[in-house]
Amino acid sequence: MKYLAPLACLSLLSGPTLADDYQDWLNKTRSDFQSYLDENDKAFVQFLQNKWTPVDVRPAQQRDPEPKPVEPPQAPIDQTVENDVPAADSELTDNTPAETPGLPLPPAEPSQPVEEPQVTLPQIPQPQPDSTSAQSRKPAFTFYGSPVYADTPTAFHKTYRGKLNSKNIAAYWTTLASSDHKGTVASLLASADELQLNSWGTALLFDRYARSLHRDDNSRVLLSWFLLVKAGFDARVAYNDKVHLLMTADQALFGVTYFRLDGHTYYAVNLNDKPLAPGKVFTYEGQHDSGRQALDFSEPVRFVPAGDNEEKTFSFHYADQQYSIRLSYPQRYVSYFASYPQLSLPNYFKAGLPAVTAQSLLDQLKPVVAGQSEKEAVNRLLRFVQTAFSYRTDDEQFHEENYLFPLETLHYPYSDCEDRAALFAWLTESLLGLDVVILDYPGHVATAVAFNGDVKGDQWPLNNRRYVVADPTYVNASVGMTMPAYAGVRPTIHTF
Incomplete structure (x- = not known):
């Protein structure tokens, strides 16, 4: 028997209709391709x-040129906050930052957490x-x-x-x-x-x-x-x-x-x-009809990388008790995140953690905060972030400014103020359901929490709510305590 080409065999087995349909599809595909080329490329x-136009490449914008604290200060462990007076005037004002000149910033988002839309590729x-x-x-x-x-x-x-x-x-x-x-x-x-x-x-x-x-x-x-x-x-x-x-x-x-x-x-x-x-x-001037989509850096932990996980253990001490948190995370996320350009602060606070790592961390911290008042629960999360991670500035660790996603904070041996603040904010919102805002000082980043009850301490107003200072870098500091170097300094407040 002679060798039959695949379509010939198909024709013998199924009759001419299926093979003819295939050929019709193939012809239409090629015709559609040529039509697409004609309409969109010519x-x-x-x-x-045409002659290309000269344009000026502008220098990169810097997020915060102010130097960060070389060493984080430590508060006495037994220090408590007695006053109920805000750190600045008590008039309720909206401190949402204005647009940075010359650069397109994402639109302002509501202060209440909202569900992130799915990225449409x-x-x-x-x-x-x-x-x-x-x-x-x-x-x-x-x-x-x-x-x-x-x-x-x-x-x-x-x-x-x-x-x-x-x-x-x-x-x-x-x-x-x-x-x-x-x-x-x-x-x-x-x-x-x-x-x-x-x-x-x-x-x-x-x-x-x-x-x-x-x-x-x-x-x-x-x-x-x-x-x-x-x-x-x-x-x-x-x-x-x-x-x-x-x-x-x-x-x-x-x-x-x-x-x-x-x-x-x-x-x-x-x-x-x-x-x-x-x-x-x-x-060149002009634009291809197909190319309209801007890059979107949101939802960075959607990615499901291959490869092994890395394990790390984090320990901290609170109220005469020692806690140990053991975590596993996909190691390849680290090199993937290293590819990201520098983004504005809220993007790191919105990122979260990969699902498996997130669930493990939350499950291990739930018993630490279970049965506590909101203030006490936040204090325990503060102490975890303040003391379970070693501090160094980005210049010392990376020789350049490098904000970290929460998973990177878990991975690298050191972190600084904005890295800790992003991790703490995610933990507080995920475990306690409390709204958190970013306090952006010159050379420093902290957070503030909106409690359901009355909590004393340094506070900042935003959108008719009061946010009590919670600084994940001020070691041993409780809710309501501002790092001394920034006492009385009005921060820019970001929502995320």
């Missing part, structure tokens, strides 16, 4: 072929190309321990050649856009969904795919740019002596250079190997 290529409804094409290959790459597979058109292997100018970049885009790229984009988006990545993680995934194909920086950046735009992101390239990738974001970014164009802020996010220095670069 106008964009015209933008790219950018999607493009499109059919899969013919996976049997001789031009398709399936290279694998690893994303924080998880293997990812994607069909790769031959054009994706093409190295960018020639000088950096608008004509050559337009030609390179045309080469990529003329390939059967839809299946690759759809496959990578499906992998991002399986790994439960937010949009920042999804952008990283696309960049890792481009890195698996190119060692040449310009080729890798241009392929990343192409794929991110096709996946729906507002990504843009600019060039000086090399190509740089920039993206818009829903949150303000710090420590990252940027430029503004057409009312949008484009950040030189650290998908680049080297930071884009302030100066002049050239970029």
